[in-house]
Amino acid sequence: MFSLKYIPHREPDEKVVFVLHRHKFVFGVVALAFLILAILPFFIYFLISKEMPQALESQFWSIFLKLLLFLFYMFWWMLFYYAFLDYYLDVWMVTNYRVIGVEQRGLFHRVVAEYKLFRIQDVLAEQKGFFPTVIDYGNVHIQTAGEQEVVNFKQVPNPNHVARELIRLIEFNKKKLAAKELKDEVKTI
Secondary structure (H helix, E strand, O other), X not given: OOOOOOOOOOOOOOOEEEEEOOOHHHHHHHHHHHHHHHHXXXXXXXXXXXXXXXXXXXXXXXXXXHHHHHHHHHHHHHHHHHHHHHHHHOEEEEEOOEEEXXXXXXXXXXXXXXEEHHHOOEEEEEOOOHHHHHHOEEEEEEEOOOXXXXXXXXXXXXXXXXXXXXXXXXXXXXHHHHHHHHHHHHHHX
């Protein structure tokens, strides 16, 4: 897992401004869907016992249904674990110098992106739908001079606040960089 104590290539005066994960509501919806899916075999058992009670009396069908039930719950746990890892291991970190995005895209596929704040040009907060608006979560899109989107904070809490803070940090960082360049230019003259 990506440790918050360790920031790669950390500057001496670099501080973590905020660390973002997906909103808890997002995982709650996924967990509720998995809970409903977990109840499905009991509903199917009830239907079989009402419609075909002789199937449950046969030893072959009884063993076959137990095997299907075992396979179903094995895959259910595997998919639930995958959904939990995808939620838990997606981390976006903003420091006073850069943005670091860690996205888990599979069990063995992690993408870590790192961008300096002074290179960022656009920050966009987006909330689509009823629940994101009411519960206040959404996406924050960050873009540099290139056409491609650099980092996308997905389903994070308070996206408008995050975007405002990012813009404030970017402006502060650019002013600081401009002052440093002016100071270096004066030294060379």
